Amino acid sequence: MRPQKPADSAPLAKDTIQAALRTDILGRALIEVHESIGSTNQRARSLALGDAGEGTLVLAERQTAGRGRLDRVWHSPPGLNLYLSLILRPDLPPARAALLTLAASLALASAVSDVTGLTPDIKWPNDLLLNGRKMSGILSEMELSGSNVAFVILGVGINVNLSLADLPEDLAETVGSLAIASGRTWDRTEALAAFLTRMEEYYLALKAGRVEEILQAYRASCVTLNSRVEYIHKGVRIQGRAIDVNSAGELVVRRADNNQLVTINAGDVSLMKK
Ligand code: BTN
Numbered sequence: 001m002r003p004q005k006p007a008d009s010a011p012l013a014k015d016t017i018q019a020a021l022r023t024d025i026l027g028r029a030l031i032e033v034h035e036s037i038g039s040t041n042q043r044a045r046s047l048a049l050g051d052a053g054e055g056t057l058v059l060a061e062r063q064t065a066g067r068g069r070l071d072r073v074w075h076s077p078p079g080l081n082l083y084l085s086l087i088l089r090p091d092l093p094p095a096r097a098a099l100l101t102l103a104a105s106l107a108l109a110s111a112v113s114d115v116t117g118l119t120p121d122i123k124w125p126n127d128l129l130l131n132g133r134k135m136s137g138i139l140s141e142m143e144l145s146g147s148n149v150a151f152v153i154l155g156v157g158i159n160v161n162l163s164l165a166d167l168p169e170d171l172a173e174t175v176g177s178l179a180i181a182s183g184r185t186w187d188r189t190e191a192l193a194a195f196l197t198r199m200e201e202y203y204l205a206l207k208a209g210r211v212e213e214i215l216q217a218y219r220a221s222c223v224t225l226n227s228r229v230e231y232i233h234k235g236v237r238i239q240g241r242a243i244d245v246n247s248a249g250e251l252v253v254r255r256a257d258n259n260q261l262v263t264i265n266a267g268d269v270s271l272m273k274k
Pocket of ligand 1: 070
């Protein structure tokens with residue numbers, strides 16, 4: 001008899017995913033699992049423009065044009081990780097819907113802890129770090145219809161079973177995964193189901209207006225807060241201390257050079273050594 005493949009390396013399959021789901025909305029409208037695709041965000045966007053329902057889930061074993069924030073590439077090798085996009089149609093003002101990415105980082109951190117017992121740090125706005133290595137990223141793209149939100153594509157990359165040997169040289173020092181942090185592999189379907197469960201909890205909390213609760217939980221897990229940070233503004237390197245994440249999800253920094261408070265809503269912020 002041929003040995004059974006361990007669950008960890010089993011391909012993602014729609015029926016196994018459906019059986020593992022504990023959600024009412026996310027993953028319930030439509031699930032697509034692609035062997036290979038350019039970008040799951042791109043595919044979810046075209047489905048959303050064609051009226052696909054809230055909670056539609058697009059997954060891929062591999063992306064050939066995986067996209068990150070700030071026009072970066074998302075390294076998406078086959079069969080190891082989770083690359084997924086959700087279609088959300090929140091009846092929320094755009095400013096409130098912008099908090100979805102913070103909620104998604106919290107959901108992901110909770111799911112990682114549920115499944116593995118590890119506690120990732122959240123680096124503002126939405127990177128998860130294990131032992132200082134980035135193990136996931138979130139790319140959320142909002143489509144407006146006038147001044148309302150038509151839909152949000154919540155794209156999430158989670159490095160699950162990626163090993164150091166799978167990383168190109170330029171990522172070898174900075175990128176991590178659940179496997180790299182724990183020394184063992186994990187069941188991707190279980191990780192996915194845990195994320196969707198937590199994400200649905202936070203999504204419903206946001207829709208119910210429980211914003212302060214989400215912000216408080218976020219502030220408690222965000223390693224950027226109270227750290228010395230550096231960011232580039234108009235080509236100039238600015239240093240300061242991150243003192244808050246405000247109700248719009250922006251980072252509030254006290255500049256070291258002039259003591260002024262500035263809010264940062266995009267871009268890249270690096271943590272400086274303590
Ligand atoms: C980041 O730069 O940190 C965000 C990375 C987001 C990657 C995910 S993988 C699934 C989805 N499809 C994409 O092309 N990007 C997102």
